Amino acid sequence: MGYRIAVVGATGNVGREVLDILSDRGFPADEVIALASRRSQGTEVSFGDKTLKVKALDTFDFSKTDIAIMSAGGSISLEWAPKIAATGCVVIDNSSAWRTDPDVPLIVPEVNADAIEGFSKKNIIANPNCSTAQLVVALKPLHDHAIIKRVVVSTYQSVSGAGKEGMDELFEQSRAVFVADPLENKKFTKRIAFNCIPHIDAFMDSGDTKEEWKMMVETKKMLDPKIKLTATTVRVPVFVSHSEAVNIEFANPISADEAREILREAPGCLVIDKREDGGYITPYEAAGEDATYISRIREDSTIDNGLNMWVVSDNLRKGAALNTVQIAELLVNRGLLKERAAA
Template identity: 65%
Template sequence: MGYRVAVVGATGAVGRELIRTLAEREFPVDEVVALASARSVGQEISFGDKTVLKVRNLETFDFAGFDIALFSPGASVSAVHAPRAAAAGCIVIDNTSQFRMEPGIPLVVPEVNANDLKKMRRNIVANPNCSTAQMVVALKPLHDLFTIKRVVVSTYQAVSGAGKEGMDELFAQSKGTFVNDPPTIEQFTKQIAFNVIPHIDRFMDDGSTKEEWKMAVETRKILDPDIKVFATCVRVPVFIGHSEAISIECEEPIDLAQARAALREADGVILRDEREDGGYVTPIECVGEDATYVSRLRIDPTVENGLAFWCVSDNLRKGAALNAVQIAEALVALDLLPKRHFL
């Protein structure tokens, strides 16, 4: 016997990845339903090798009797329907930005702060921003060893972070370049094909973008409220896989051998740092993988107790779908889900 699970936003890139990840990780389910807007009703989505789910209408769906709802429909939709699902007794794991910074709603990366799930008060758990998720997985073992004071990070974020439409725009612009078609710019502020754009989400009063602000506030909520974070977030012409160049300043002296050992043993991290041609991981190599990969580990001599490294991860998996399913698994492990289907 297992749980009843609803996937909201099932026709989107992350929603489809959620359904795929549930099947791949053999999450204990009795029933999975795929939910989306009225225009998607009737579409078919595969769940595992033998099951086909027909999309149902989120607007009219009754969450009563369901145990978990995995939400990835956009913040405005989550704002309406996540509280409705939670009120029906369903634990919501929300991938959008809607609830991340609200008091009483845990913001969770299971390798880092799974025990925060015990503080859940409203039947809602938030999944962090994709760029934050992979970073804190890599930072956690280093913070445990050396106590990180400050993080400076530059991100190189794939277009899939902007959804299927972003991927379609990169494909269309790339193809058009070779036949001299002028680029159509809709999803991004400038041409993305063969270009990089130092702008993700809206600008804030201090000149930062909201994506950069998210990385700072989310890292403090997940890992340590005393860590200072300065981020520069850049959209790059890569379909899947976020990359990050990270420099940290710590309270304790850095021992590089200890840092390597801690990263090698850390849950969710794979260290590949061979200091030779190709002895590092690039985003195309992480697609479809669950791990956060760390490479180019080296002392930063420009600050006291400084360390720098390169970090890549599949943003649709660890940055979204995988992390959400891992939260569901942690809820099971911590005995925080209802027992009604196991009586």
């Protein structure tokens, strides 16, 4: 007997990826239910070789559902996650709504799997920000070896991180450039086609954006509260995959060769690092892949025990959908769920 899984926000970019990954990885589900708002009710979405008809979230009974994977945005999650969790269904949430809640574990399975034991306080588990997820996968094995003191990271984030509207805007603006049509900014604050925007999420009093703040607080929560991190997050005209230029200062000595070997053995990491033309990964190549790719590993001669590296990952997969499915697998593999009667 398997599990009953609900995917909330099944018509969105991440929701569709969740359905694909549940199927591809053979998750032990007796039934998978696609849920969204009433306006999407009846829409068809793919699940392996099956087609699911979307049901309305606000009329669905979660009492016989084991896991709800939510990718419907923060406001929906704040309203619905506690209601769903109260039925006994475990919520794995992709939004930022619960990440800083001390009673909600924030999980990347390769980094802090043991923290999942605390999920029962609220029956909610948070998935980190997409840019944080790939960063901590790369930082964790290096931190275990040499203790990270400080991280300086600049991100180059794809428009898919802003949802379908972001992808549509890049496509429409790029087309407009070539046919000399006027460009319109809807989703982004400035033109995104053939441009970079150093602004993701709202500005805070500190001058940081909320996206930059998220990377700092989430890294501390999952990896080590003593780590100092500063970030500059930039939206770039790439459809899928986030890239990050990362500078790390360690407490203990570590060479580039040592880091390369450590990362080659680390779960979730794939090192592509040849010092030659094309001997590195780009976002285009990482799209559709599950790994966190690491390239350009080199020593920073301006500080003691410093390294630079380039980190790339598909933000819709490891940054969101894949990580939530891995969390669900962790619940199953550790026996933290009780199987309910098959639907």
